[in-house]
Amino acid sequence: MQKALQILQKYWHYDTFRPVQEDIIESVLSGNDTFGLLPTGGGKSLCFQVPTMVNDGLCLVISPLVALMKDQINQLQSRDIKAIALTGGIKSDELIDLLDNCQFGNYKFLYLSPERLEQDWVLDRIKALPITLIAIDEAHCVSQWGHDFRPAYLKIKNLKTHFKSIPFVALTASATPEVKVDIIKLLGLESSKIFQQSFARNNLGYFIIPSEDKLYKVNQILQKNPEPAIIYVRNRKSCHEVATQLQVLGHKTTFYHGGLPIKEKEANMTAWMKEEKPVMIATSAFGMGIDKPNVKTVIHINLPENLESYYQEAGRAGRNGEKAFAILISAPSDVLQAEGQFLAVLPDTIFLKEVYKKLCNYFKVAYGEGINEEFDFSINQFCNYYKLPVVKVFNGLQFLDRQSIISITSVFSEKxxxxxxxxxxxxxxxxxxxxxxxxxxxxxxxxxxxxxxxxxxxxxxxxxxxxxxxxxxxxxxxxxxxxxxxxxxxxTQNESKITFLEVREDDRTINRVSKYLEKQNLVKKSQLDSVVSYISDTKQCKSKLLLLYFGESIQTNCGVCSYCVGKNKKAINSEEIRIKIIKELSKSDLTSRALEEILQIEASEILKSLKQLLEIDKISINSKNQFTLI
Structure with missing residues (x-):
């Protein structure tokens, strides 16, 4: 391990490995198949990057996201490490050149999507490369019970027949016990060494805060914690709105979502990283490769789609080990909104068949034809032409893409x-x-x-x-x-591209994958149910609940979440609150919000006491919606 530590210091400038990293790297260097479950911030990529740099040869990295590949390649290249990626949209001639570079150009890392392995000629070329390690990133994608299932991951196991003596390392940051068992079985890692880092974050307080006026509550939180923050919102429009509203309130904000031009993304990211604008408003597109250690607060204004995503996003707070907060602001309408956002837009088999047939007709693809045909595509024009709901169609096309029936890029490009x-x-x-x-x-x-x-x-x-x-x-x-x-x-001229990867067979094509669609929809419903249970449970430690979801059981409460803090608070005497309210109202008429700010007592307690005072005719409400003494 001495050489591995020297590599870490030389290229990454760290003095020591993080917990579990060292065990995984030692296992890989010993030639073992290895499975590693490291929660967000655990440094998964180093678990295959360091061993590759220790040994001669090339590491084949199977990764599901183009953006993730590009991010890791940029980081490696910035360290003068040669890395290359076979992303979608690359023509065959260019692919041949890239693979030649891997074979003769002393490259250390070859990144590709699992779908590339389904191309026989690509697989044949890979067999001839000097591969000494195979890494499967985001390994939860192999499980149908995972939150990001991709069927092409199921075929990775076939690589073992071609690379019998090469160690495999499978890594993920989020897997329930069920998904973990699936990963090991479906990747053929039954005899692998298994390492798992605890999901516990002792310095991170998970808070569920009820509030119908979410902007007011966000403003309060940021005033109390002015350090760098991330605020996750539902969609792109909300990014701009919330950023503008918080700027009006005096906060320095920027924003990030998938629809921004690359230069604007980079500029906004730089402004946040340098803390010129310490508050980042973002959709779930933000976070990949982000390692800003001093983020004090991560706020979710809306319910997340699943607890896996929530844990990863919340976990971007407090990576420096200092006290930090992951806050989810909830309102009574949130569950219905989340069901509309995440469940109502899921395509069923009937809808998927309709979309697939219309897509083929739209491009005049005849039955039994279409394989490898490529077209410019605008989802807005397609949906407008057939009067179809855009988000539901988008989800259907994404599913077809994951099933390798079509390949689609930049679906939501703007005009x-x-x-x-x-x-x-x-x-x-x-x-x-x-x-x-x-x-x-x-x-x-x-x-x-x-x-x-x-x-x-x-x-x-x-x-x-x-x-x-x-x-x-x-x-x-x-x-x-x-x-x-x-x-x-x-x-903008960046039209989307759509490529048909199979011949058109209509119902037969969709029937073959419909079981995956049905299971995916069940998983997504179950995952949202888990989110609702998490925010609704007022009788257990929030950290304990999250750990239990990921199969980890602890005996003691965390002491820093909303449940623990509330439990440890001294009981508030209702009579004392009423006396304090009357004292303040004797000075001037005030709104409930003004009373909350003056008395520094929770809104729910203030409102309960105001209701009691109204009932006994001690106070009334004037035309300015202020409370006044009678």
């Missing part, structure tokens, strides 16, 4: 970016002088908040539909506004 560069009052003046343009401009302003402050991606088909006009008219108006120096506008 236009717009920013108003004159004051809002001047825009209103323009609309009054040009009434024919008013419907389109009004709908843009109503739909996209923050469009005066930043370049905003515009769904032109959606705006056309809301304005009862055509997309061509919307694009024409945007061009006219640009020429008159009213907006800064440019049209």
């Amino acid at each position: 236009a970016q717009v920013q108003f560069i004159i004051e809002s009052k001047e825009v209103i003046r323009y609309m009054s002088l040009n009434p024919d343009d008013e419907p389109i401009i009004s709908n843009i302003l109503r739909t996209y908040s923050g469009i005066f402050e930043l370049q905003t991606n515009i769904n032109t088909i959606f705006i056309a539909k809301k304005s009862n006009t055509t997309e061509a008219n919307v694009l024409h108006l945007l061009q006219k506004l640009k020429e008159r120096n009213i907006v800064d506008y440019f049209s």
